[in-house]
Amino acid sequence: MSLREHALTLFRSAVGTVRPAPMLKKAVKLQGDGCPQLLVKGQVFPVKRDLYLVGFGKAVLGMAAAAEEILGDHLIRGIINVPLGIQESLQRAGMQEMLLKPHSKIQVIEGARNNLPDPEALRGAVAIQELAEGLTVDDLLLVLISGGGSALLPAPILPILLEEKEKLTKMLASRGAAIQELNIVRKTLSLLKGGGLARLAYPAQVVSLILSDVIGDPLDVIASGPTAASSHSVQDCLQVLAKYNLLHNLPKSVETVLSSSPTKPTALEDYSHVCNIIIGSNTLALDEARRQAEGLGYTTLILSAAICGEVGRVATLYCQLIQLVCLGFTGLGEGPLSDEVRGNLLQLAAELEIPGLNLAEFLQALRGLGPERPVCILAGGETTVKLQGTGKGGRNQELALRVGLGLYRAQATKVSSPQGRCEIVFLSGGTDGQDGPTEAAGAFCSPELVDEALQEGFDVEAFLSNNDSYTFFSQFQGGHHLLVTGLTGTNVMDIQVILIRATERS
């Protein structure tokens, strides 16, 4: 198999392991007929009487279908809020396993057009609220949560109107608020977010199964943490609103709610009936890819599952890492060139402030590598693209094209480039199968890509400055370098696979 085929296999295996059905079936079991018990990742929850299910998020339909199969007749009733049109598009894509069976006990409510709260999502949220409020100490509530859950569970605290909350969310997002900031505000203004759903379900046992789409898997940020204790107070919310210059023209209703919000977060003791369990994440996906890569004979290193930062700088980080591996393969691992690249890399990594990135240890591991075994570097997270052009693209395609350009430049400036003696494939893809508003999940690149593109008359830099990576990749060599998977039904952010092997000349 070629490096490219290997990269694709690794990407697919990473995504495969966090697809709703396999993920749920691996994490959850129901055992014992007389006194059934729910087993979730080694934790045991007795099903004393009735078992209910609620869920909200983009991947929740597939999770619910798998959960209903596992729970069988023990499930009394369920309600899930999922994106508008999802059943039809999964049907069209032939992904039957993600759909509920006829006569399912789970009611599906579709809403949140364009990932924004709307009356349909509100109707679903009210139904979920009523179900939670009616539970008793003998009941167990299984809560399925995935990315997109915030917009799908809107329950503004009165007198805030849905339209007012929608407008505020839109303004924060358009002013560049990060998801952590956005969700601090959402939690303060919502009845069900910030642990609200769990508190309403008391005294029932609440078990939440969470598919994380946020860097670092913070329980109180994913879908605005409806079953997690929030560490934020109304002060934090006011700070976010002030930062984005929104404090002075808030609707009266929002001011009323802010002024009567408790100043301290709810005490942890109030969550003793709740268990939040992450069953799918970027880390789990990368671990599976590592297992596969090792099986294929690669020396495999996971850089981080929390890669973040401006796409151009992250591309430079990857180019420098690739250069270091190639220098090591060609016997130049120690010397002025390596020292220079290593120094630049450390500085850039410090500037990017990627959480948990232990580069020193990583570089140490690279030092011991020989050319006999190929190397696989795996990483995940989400970069940021500041849109400046009017083109069509996504952050993965833009990252791949920028890495291609960086490798081309590094090669062009060195007389005898160590890269020239290595075969390299870089792949970046969104695990949801959709990179930005395009039909591709991401793209592949190699050091030869930009040179070949230039020879065919493609001005790569012009495509990049217009954020037009999709147009480039779909036109160049008949779309050969695009990664097209179709919608996967899951989402644990993005994944990068870098494969490097020494060629015979080195």
Ligand SMILES: Nc1ncnc2c1ncn2[C@@H]1O[C@H](COP(=O)(O)OP(=O)(O)OP(=O)(O)O)[C@@H](O)[C@H]1O
């Ligand atoms: N022309 C473009 N070039 C590069 N990136 C783009 C372009 N247009 C949009 N994007 C990026 O695509 C992202 C939006 O796409 P997408 O819907 O895949 O986001 P997402 O954050 O992955 O959403 P979700 O978490 O729901 O999957 C934004 O980060 C935006 O910066």
Ligand SMILES: O=C(O)[C@H](O)CO
């Ligand atoms: O729904 C949300 O809040 C985002 O997708 C983050 O989980």
